[in-house]
Amino acid sequence: MTRLLGVIGHPVAHSLSPAMHAAALRALRVDGVYTAIDVPPAFLRPVVRALMLAGVEGLNVTVPLKERALHLADQLDPAARAIGAVNTLVIRRGKLLGYNTDAEGFRRALIEDTGADLRGGRVLLLGAGGAARAAAWALAGMGVQTLWIMNRTRPRAQSLARWVVRAAPRRAGRRLECVVVPYAGRRAAAGLLAQADAVINATSLGMRAGDPSPIRLKGVRRGTVVYDLIYHRETALVREARRRGCVAATGASMLLYQGAESLRLWLRRPPPTGAMRHALQQALWGQAPGGMTTGR
Ligand code: NAP
Numbered sequence: 001m002t003r004l005l006g007v008i009g010h011p012v013a014h015s016l017s018p019a020m021h022a023a024a025l026r027a028l029r030v031d032g033v034y035t036a037i038d039v040p041p042a043f044l045r046p047v048v049r050a051l052m053l054a055g056v057e058g059l060n061v062t063v064p065l066k067e068r069a070l071h072l073a074d075q076l077d078p079a080a081r082a083i084g085a086v087n088t089l090v091i092r093r094g095k096l097l098g099y100n101t102d103a104e105g106f107r108r109a110l111i112e113d114t115g116a117d118l119r120g121g122r123v124l125l126l127g128a129g130g131a132a133r134a135a136a137w138a139l140a141g142m143g144v145q146t147l148w149i150m151n152r153t154r155p156r157a158q159s160l161a162r163w164v165v166r167a168a169p170r171r172a173g174r175r176l177e178c179v180v181v182p183y184a185g186r187r188a189a190a191g192l193l194a195q196a197d198a199v200i201n202a203t204s205l206g207m208r209a210g211d212p213s214p215i216r217l218k219g220v221r222r223g224t225v226v227y228d229l230i231y232h233r234e235t236a237l238v239r240e241a242r243r244r245g246c247v248a249a250t251g252a253s254m255l256l257y258q259g260a261e262s263l264r265l266w267l268r269r270p271p272p273t274g275a276m277r278h279a280l281q282q283a284l285w286g287q288a289p290g291g292m293t294t295g296r
Pocket of ligand 1: 102126127128129130131132151152153156202203204205207214229230231251252254255256258
């Protein structure tokens with residue numbers, strides 16, 4: 001029987017997931033379809049119930065439904081519970097299981113694209129929204145020692161810092177030190193940058209062509225890892241990082257690996273990441289030439 005999968009969001013027409021997952025199903029020779037379904041937030045519950053009745057086996061969940069989907073699930077994995085957002089729903093024996101693969105996608109992307117080993121390291125995280133939350137959780141799990149959080153709206157940064165210290169996984173019992181640092185805007189935060197092992201952009205600056213970089217990298221050390229969650233293009237931040245000798249990558253690999261982890265949960269077999277990467281690259285090229293770039 002044809003396996004039914006998809007992504008729900010509002011809007012969702014722009015999503016690159018159908019291209020990536022269609023390629024995966026083809027590569028695995030699975031008889032299946034993966035489609036984008038626009039679901040206004042008010043209709044989330046009835047639409048998901050209807051999709052379950054129609055035999056859908058798995059769904060990705062994107063903006064603005066990730067937090068709401070948490071309340072639909074019969075069971076949650078530890079990442080979804082801790083982060084407070086579901087990006088993957090698995091339907092098994094009539095039950096709705098909620099997962100968050102964003103944090104794992106970010107962790108894998110960082111390692112595969114930049115070779116980062118951040119155990120005991122110092123990281124500057126820009127942003128304090130949903131993506132920053134998943135990144136902070138992953139960074140704590142990777143054994144980062146010090147996390148500096150910088151965000152335009154300081155109370156959001158403070159709330160993220162309190163949450164991550166409380167909720168994040170600890171490595172070898174080590175406690176994460178989390179510090180909210182003043183928002184520097186375009187001014188240099190040279191003191192911090194000189195000490196940082198990695199700089200992560202989890203703000204939405206860079207989504208639109210012509211967006212400025214969220215920070216100037218003056219003072220950054222050569223070899224510092226710079227990862228920009230923006231996947232739409234090579235951002236001003238990534239360009240500057242490369243000019244300064246940093247190991248930099250865009251968020252396309254995070255998109256890839258969060259999708260690969262979702263597929264693993266639905267099909268219970270290893271995802272074909274090569275085919276998925278290729279399809280994503282093509283789709284990104286279609287949207288903005290120069291789309292998918294890696295650090296190494
Ligand atoms: P969000 O919850 O709306 O948070 C947006 C963040 O960006 C906030 O910290 C916000 O600061 C900051 N921001 C927005 N405009 C800004 C500006 N003009 N100057 C400085 N800071 C600004 O969004 P999100 O879900 O966290 O997503 C953030 C970005 O990550 C999006 O661009 C999304 O595409 C990307 N993302 C990528 C992946 C991937 O797989 N690669 C996955 C998830 C998200 P304030 O708190 O001050 O408003």
